[in-house]
Amino acid sequence: MQKSRRTARLTRIAVAVAAMSTVAVLAGCSSAPADGAAGTPGASGKKFVIGFEQPLGGQAWREMGLASLQALANSPEYKDKVELKIVRTNDNDAAQQNAAMQNLIADGVDLILFDPASSSGANAAIAQASAQGIPVIANGGPYDGSDVYVVSTDWAKAGTTGADWLVKNLGANKNVAVLEGLAGVPLNEGSMPGVIDDLKAGGANVVAQDTNGWNEATAQQAMSNILQSNPDVGGVYSFLTGGQGVPEAFKAAGIPFVPVVGGSGYNGEACELVKYGPEGLKGDMVFGQPAIYAKGLEQAVKLLEGGTIDKTQLFPPLEINNDNAATFCLPDKPANFQLGYDFPGLNIQLSDVLTYYSGN
Template sequence: MGQRRPHRTTTRGLALLATGAMLLTGAACTSQKAASSGGDSGGKIKIGLVTKTDSNPYFVELRESAKAEADKSGAELIALAGKFDGDNDGQVAALENLVQQGVKAILVTPSNSTGILGAIKQARDKGILVIALDTRTDPESAVDATLATDNTEAGRLEGQYVKAALGDRPPAVIMLDGTPGGTVDQQRHDGFLQGIGLAEGAPQILGAEPTNGDQNKAQQAMENLLQRNSSVNAVYNINEPAARGGQAALQARGLTDGVVVGAIDGGCQGVRDVQAGKYAVTVMQFPKKMAEQGVQAGVEFARTGKKLSGFVNTGAVVITDKPVPGVDSKDTAWGLQNCWG
């Protein structure tokens, strides 16, 4: 968060990422190692993956996609994760672990875009290719390449949709944010405000609270915010788990009618939520594309020394069954065919 974070109303891209099996030891992180025939790596190219958590469905999908691509390429994926979104220490320990295991490339979704820079530098100094997935580092040049959604654009698309869906009604917005200090979280937040046409701190924003992208925390945050002001008609969500939590709190208070709820992710469950009317829109990302291209780049580097470089935008698509003027979108039937594909 997965960040892993846009601006025009165009549709684009497809993406996803990856897996591992077999628990490894690691003090501050969860780890999994891909099993290989004969019980060892058999001389396979080792590719490391470090995600923000191993429980968020987005990062589970990313991991499984990376594992599938590694198997297809004859490589071994070693997948590690922080214990929670924001666990920078866990991710640093995971990178150090992967370096010790002799990986040729590391794919990482940074929880803290600056806190992990030292561990990334140590890996690159040892000749390891490091690619950021989903979330940019700060500076972006700290890694060899980045494969990610343009998260400012994703937020802007969510905001543009919500604004158009409100019609003539002035916005009264609650914002269920992600993790304080997270690059993706800030980019999506800022993009949403740009899309809906509000400045930070505008009186139309009834309140904002961090949720770490967690459904239970989002539900509690929404409950807290509604106690202060229940005249909400629009909700920004950092991701789909937050949207589900916020929607549960709205429903418990009988406040769902007339409230336009947006989300970002585009997981299959999220698309089904939109189809069921739990929230109006989700902005689809493509983690499979991130994962596959990341593994492919790692394997090519190990075999030829060629490095992927720069930022690669893997796309964002608005998914809704209630299209609005001025915002390009696909319906949930298309979304279910392409969710995290």
Template sequence: MKRTTRAVAAVFGAAALALASACSNPNAEAGASSTSSASSTVSADQQLRVGFFGFAKANSFAQAAWAGVQEAAQENNATAEFVDSNFDGAVQVQQLTDAVTSKRFDVVVIQANDGTAITQPVKQALAAGITVVVEFTPIGGRFDTIEPQVDGVISIVDAPTANGQGLAKLGLDACKQLGKQPCQVAYLQGFDNYPLDAARTEAAVAALKAGGADVVATPIGGYTPDSGRTAMQNVLQANPGVNVVIGSSQAIEGASALTEGRTDILYVGNGGSTQAYAGVMDGTWYGTYVIPEKTDGKTATELGLKKHRGEDVPVATNSADLTPFKALGTKETLAGLTAEYSD
């Protein structure tokens, strides 16, 4: 999704994936808000080098973005390389610093494991003439905005607070479908010591409580089926009457397996994987928060390459706007659609 700087995958689930929507989510911001001049002017026939600083090569969510990065590079006369930090923010900071020193890339697309720690090397990259695209995770100290927090970067992100609010909306709608009032909700956090997760959890829990839900548990659910299963075991032991469970798509896969066949519990995932889509469509899950991560990675790379070649591009794009249903995936909104990756 692991130390203080490890991310969510899926995320995203949440967590997860994360999750920056500009519509159905109540506090989301408008996407594609403004334009930015290019950092340099490069002819179209000059091949450019793209570095993708993803969460981890082993992570399905990062792999989905990487597929989009590769596709965009191939279509736009560029090469692409995955720089794997394996969910370690300090490692990622050093990797970017080294890449700037060696002038290894013309464009970098960053899924930040630690959006605060990596701010300084991002500034160094910009000063060195490298075009920087912030993808999915905000870089800077704020988690409630899609706007760039470092002058000069391109931002295509899912604001964690909007993600949390979106998950809460799906959870409250699930409560309505069950007809439970008050409704007992368990929220499975990604990691309790990860800033992005903390912001998402706070936003989700606040919105759930404001909507009248009884939040009975907020255990660490992580970003694997095993960690989700463990968290759910603890939830059921302490709160056997829980009605709705929310967490990363990976965690919910494990949690829902424990209650297979039961119709008195509904699940909400954070992530748009094949497994999440299947859970929603078979009715086990009420919904899932979807960022089309391959499309997100491809769009981020296309914008970076265009800017480096002298074109004006949007500086702020809301990842949730890349879905026709504004990230809130339900049986109705996902009907006929296909997920962009598998967990």
């Protein structure tokens, strides 16, 4: 059986698409054979070969997710079980992601984890993997497809949790500014309609809309532009970013703080609430743990070991508010240091994560 599996994998390599320009990072170094043949982990030096495709590098959230993933892969529980192949592509390009996943199949991986660049752009690779008995897990965001497992934050809930908080904390002024995240990305497109519906249902009047680009500097500039024409907004909803940039825009404009929803999970969001809370800043920062990637790895190993996992697993977001901000704020870390490096039940230590974290 091992021989036929090896032959099948060599055949896949022969027919694979031309290798694209990506960077592969290996974690959990292995003495596994080059064909990556799976078997009982730890037996004869063999490990499960698990690929992870990352379509948008450079963001602190994703960099922390990859660091948490690698920390778990190299932990005592997993280091003898897993060889991890991380492949990066650029610009959230679905075609690049699809090709990279096909290359992972050609490399002979036992399972593919991927953070979806779109809701359907990897269908060709997924069909190929399914035909060859290789499980695929969408890890970090949603994906449409019966052949795909999903291990993700419940991003729709992340959106409406903040919206519900905002309408409850608005004063007499119901005028609200909304900053969406990154247009076209599935979690943004799947969440924002529900956010707008919840805000309006709660009595909010959406008077201005823009994008934060999932970047605090962009959020600050967008909010500054809005305040020039709408200085009397009574609240701000900014999807998955803005907990630093939005309050700084109010501060720079000399306008009193209003309730703010953000959610990048940056250290600066927590510290901003600690800093400006005494001056009247009230906020709710709702975000998904980057360590959802590590949760995906845990579920991948369980599946490869013959266990069963739920087809779709959606986990609630974290919230940082005025009540717990001091607990999350790390004064010795920069503002854009990403929080959420651990995940319930995995016990990932910050000191281990920092070995792999390439952010600030």
